[in-house]
Amino acid sequence: MNKTQNNKAWLLVLPVFLLVAFSAIIPLMTVVNYSVQDIFDQNSAYFVGAEWYREVLLDPRLHDSLLRQFGFSGAVLLIEIPLGILVALMMPTRGVMASLSLILLAIPLLIPWNVVGTIWQIFGRADIGLFGWALNNLGVDYNYAANPTDAWFTVLLMDVWHWTSLVALLCYSGLRAIPEAFYQAARIDRASKWAIFRFIQLPRLKSVLIIGVLLRFMDSFMIYTEPFVLTGGGPGNSTTFLSQTLTQMAIGQFDLGPAAAFSLVYFLIVLLVSWLFFTTITHLDNRK
Amino acid sequence: MNWMAWTLTTGVFFSVIAVMLIAMTVWELRCPSTERRGFLPIETSRGDRLFIGLLSSAFIHLLFLGLTELSLWIALTISVVWLAVVLRWG
Amino acid sequence: MPMTKTKTLGITLYILFVLTPIYWLLNMSFKTNEEITGDLSFWPKEFTFDNYMVIFTDPSWYMGYFNSMTYVALNVVITLMVALPAAYAFSRYKFLGDKQMFFWLLTNRMAPPAVFLLPFFQLYSSVGLFDTHIAVALAHCLFNVPLAVWILEGFMSGVPKEIDETAYIDGYSFPRFFVRIFLPMIRSGIGVSAFFAFMFSWVELLLARTLTSVEAKPIAAIMTRTIGATGVDWGVLAAAGVLTILPGLLVIWFVRNHVAKGFALGRV
Numbered sequence: 001m002n003k004t005q006n007n008k009a010w011l012l013v014l015p016v017f018l019l020v021a022f023s024a025i026i027p028l029m030t031v032v033n034y035s036v037q038d039i040f041d042q043n044s045a046y047f048v049g050a051e052w053y054r055e056v057l058l059d060p061r062l063h064d065s066l067l068r069q070f071g072f073s074g075a076v077l078l079i080e081i082p083l084g085i086l087v088a089l090m091m092p093t094r095g096v097m098a099s100l101s102l103i104l105l106a107i108p109l110l111i112p113w114n115v116v117g118t119i120w121q122i123f124g125r126a127d128i129g130l131f132g133w134a135l136n137n138l139g140v141d142y143n144y145a146a147n148p149t150d151a152w153f154t155v156l157l158m159d160v161w162h163w164t165s166l167v168a169l170l171c172y173s174g175l176r177a178i179p180e181a182f183y184q185a186a187r188i189d190r191a192s193k194w195a196i197f198r199f200i201q202l203p204r205l206k207s208v209l210i211i212g213v214l215l216r217f218m219d220s221f222m223i224y225t226e227p228f229v230l231t232g233g234g235p236g237n238s239t240t241f242l243s244q245t246l247t248q249m250a251i252g253q254f255d256l257g258p259a260a261a262f263s264l265v266y267f268l269i270v271l272l273v274s275w276l277f278f279t280t281i282t283h284l285d286n287r288k
Numbered sequence: 289m290n291w292m293a294w295t296l297t298t299g300v301f302f303s304v305i306a307v308m309l310i311a312m313t314v315w316e317l318r319c320p321s322t323e324r325r326g327f328l329p330i331e332t333s334r335g336d337r338l339f340i341g342l343l344s345s346a347f348i349h350l351l352f353l354g355l356t357e358l359s360l361w362i363a364l365t366i367s368v369v370w371l372a373v374v375l376r377w378g
Numbered sequence: 379m380p381m382t383k384t385k386t387l388g389i390t391l392y393i394l395f396v397l398t399p400i401y402w403l404l405n406m407s408f409k410t411n412e413e414i415t416g417d418l419s420f421w422p423k424e425f426t427f428d429n430y431m432v433i434f435t436d437p438s439w440y441m442g443y444f445n446s447m448t449y450v451a452l453n454v455v456i457t458l459m460v461a462l463p464a465a466y467a468f469s470r471y472k473f474l475g476d477k478q479m480f481f482w483l484l485t486n487r488m489a490p491p492a493v494f495l496l497p498f499f500q501l502y503s504s505v506g507l508f509d510t511h512i513a514v515a516l517a518h519c520l521f522n523v524p525l526a527v528w529i530l531e532g533f534m535s536g537v538p539k540e541i542d543e544t545a546y547i548d549g550y551s552f553p554r555f556f557v558r559i560f561l562p563m564i565r566s567g568i569g570v571s572a573f574f575a576f577m578f579s580w581v582e583l584l585l586a587r588t589l590t591s592v593e594a595k596p597i598a599a600i601m602t603r604t605i606g607a608t609g610v611d612w613g614v615l616a617a618a619g620v621l622t623i624l625p626g627l628l629v630i631w632f633v634r635n636h637v638a639k640g641f642a643l644g645r646v
Contacts, residue, residue, distance in 0.1 A: 003469075003470060003471055003472045004470070004471055004472065005471070005472045005473070006471040006472070006473060007317075007473045007474050008473075009467035009470070009471035009473040009476075010467075010473055010474070012463040012464055012466060012467035013463075013464045013467050013468070013473075013479065015459075015460040015463070015464070016460045016461060016464040016483070016523055016527060017479070019456075019460055019516070019519055019523060020483060020486055020519065020520060020523055020524065022516075023486075023498075023501075023516060023517055023519065023520040024486050024489070024520055026292070026497070026501050027494045027497035027498055027501060028489070028494075029292065029298070029302060030291070030292045030293065030497035030500070030501075031494060031497060032298050032301070032302075033292055033293040033294055033295060033298045034293060034497075036295060036297060036298060037293060037295060039293065045293055047295050047297070049297075049360075050349075050353055050360055053349075053350070053353045054353045054354075057350065057353055057354035058354065086388070087388075087389065087392050089385075090385040090386075090388040090389040090392070091389055092386075092389070099634050099635075101389060101393060102630075102634055103627070103630050103631065103634055104393050104396060104397065105393065105396060106626075106630045107396065107397075107400065107623065107626065107627065107630075108396060109577055109581075109626075110577055110580065110581065110623065110625075110626025110627070110629070110630065111581065111619075111622060111623050111626065112580065112581045112582075112583060112597075112598040112622050113581050113582070113583055113598075114583050114598050114601065115598065115601070115619045115622050115623075118601070118615060118619055119399045119400070119402075119403050119619060120399065122402065122403065122406065122612070122616070123398075123399045123402055123403075127415070128406075128414055128415060128418070128612065129402065130398065130399075130402045130418070131398075131399070131402075133418050161395065161396065161399065165396070218487050218488050219487075221488075222488070222489075222491065224491065224584065225583055225584065243491065247495075250495070250496065251495070251496075256496070263489075263494075265350065267488065267489055268343070268346055268347065268350070270488045271343065271485060271488065272343065272347070274484070274485065274488060275339075275343070275481070278481060278484070279330060282477075283330055283331075291500040291504060292497075292500075313474065313475070316474055316475075317474065333477075335475060335477075335478050336477075336478075339478065
C-alpha cells in the first residue's frame, strides 16, 4: 500500500511512545548508570568506568551461560518450528474437530510460566509424577534433578510442550488463508504431497513463520521462570541460562554493576540479531 | 531521581545521544533524505545509518574491552570516525 | 484415504502429549496428600474437593485470582486504547522516523527482565504506584503494546485505503470514521490482539511479583506458599495450578472463531 507522507501521524503514535518510553527508557538509563559504578547501597556508589564490562566480557561463567543459551535457543527453534508446521498440517480443517483441536492446542500457551514449571516438576518426578515413574518403570534411569542430560532433556521437552502450539497455530492460520483454487490447480498437475508443501504451502507460510521464529528466538533467549521452577538451574549449572545467571548476580549477590554491564552486552547482542533479521525481512518484502 | 544513580559520564553519554536524535530530526525536517545505496549492502536512510553507526560503535567498544588492554579513548576515536564514514558514504 | 488417517493419528498423538501433563495435574488436585506421596494411581481413590476448598475459603488465596484478573483486564484495555491509533498511523502514513520507531517498539520485547527488575521497582515506587494493579498493568504494556501495534498494523494494512477516503468524502470525521466504520472491519484483529495481551499478561510472573507485595499480589506468586516447613502441599499446589488454567480456557473459547484468521496476525 502506498502511504501518504504526514508527520501529524505522530500525534496518533504519541500515547504509545510515552507509555513505552516511561517503562523502557528510564529503567534502561538506570541500568546503564549501574553498569559503570560499584554500588553498595542507595547512598554509596563509586564510579569504576568500564571495569565491569572488561570483567564480564572475560568471565568464564557468563561465557558458559551464553553458550548454553545459544544452544538452548538453537535447539528450541530446530525442534519447534518443523514440529509446529507438521502439527499445523495435520490439524483438521473444518468442523467441530477443528475448533476443538485449536482450543486444546492453545492451552499450554495460557498457563502462567511458573505453573508450567510446576507441572513439569511434578510430572517428571519418579515418585509422584507419571512421566518419571513411567520412564523408570520402563527401565530408563531417569532423574532430572541429578543427571544433567536428563535435566536438559526435560527443560527442552517442557519448552516444546509449552510453545510448539504457538508455531502450530500461526502456521494453521497461514494455511487456512491459501485459496482452494491453488490446491485444485495442483491436483490437475498431479503434484505430489511434497511438491504441494514445497511450492504452495511453504511460500504462503513465510510471513507467519518469520513472526514465529522471531517470537520464539526472543522469548527463548530470555527464558527464566520455567527452568528456574523446574530445575533451579541444576544439577550443577547445567541448565542455568542467561537470565538466571544475571538474576543470581543482581539479586542473589547484589553485584548490580557486573549484572547490569552484562545485561547490556546481552541486550546489544539480541538487538543486533533482531535488527539483522528485521532488516532482511523488510528488504525482502520491498523487493517483491 | 536519586535512585537512578546518575554519574557525570553517563549523563554526558545520554545527552550526546539526545542531542544527536534532536539534530537528526531537525535536519530531516529541513531537508528530508531519501533512501540510497552506499557501501552498505542495503538501501539506507540517514536515520538507518545513524543507528547502524551507533550499534557498530557499541560493538567496537566491546571488542576493545574484551580483546585488548588499550585505552577506550582509542576505541572512541575510531567509533567517531566510523560513525562519520557511515553517515557520509554508507 | 490413508493420508487422512495418518493425519488424524498424528494430531491425536500430539494432543495427547499436550494434555497428559495437565491430566496429571488435575488428577493430583483431587487427591489427598497421603495418596499423592503414596502409591501412584491414575485416578483419585478418595475423590476430594478439600484442596479446592482451601483456596475458595481463604481470602489470601482467592484474592490472588482477583488481583491477577484485575491487572490483566486493565492491561488489555490500556493496550488496545493506545495501540489502535498508533497502528492506524503506521499502516496509513509515512512519517519522520516511522521505521525506527517501529523497530524500537519491538526491541522492548527483548530486554532481559532480570536486571531491569530493580529499576522497575524503584521507578514505580518513586511515582507512588508500588503494589497497585495499575503498576503491573502499565509494566506489562512494555511488551504487550509493541506486539498489539504489530498485529493490528497487519490487519489494518489489509483494509483498502479507498474505504478511508470514501468515508471522508461522505463527511465522516476521523474519530467517527475510526469507531463506526474502521474498527468493525478489523474486529478479528482486535480480538486477537486482546487475546495476545491477555495471554502474555496472565502468564508473566517476574514483573508482577516484583511490583507487588500484598494488595495486588498475583496468584502465581501466592502459589509458592504451598512450599512450607513441613514440605510441599502438593494437593493445594495442583488445585491452584488447575485454577490458573481456567481463565485462559474461557478466553480461548470466546476467540476460537477468530483464531484461525487471527493468528496469522493479518499478514498472510
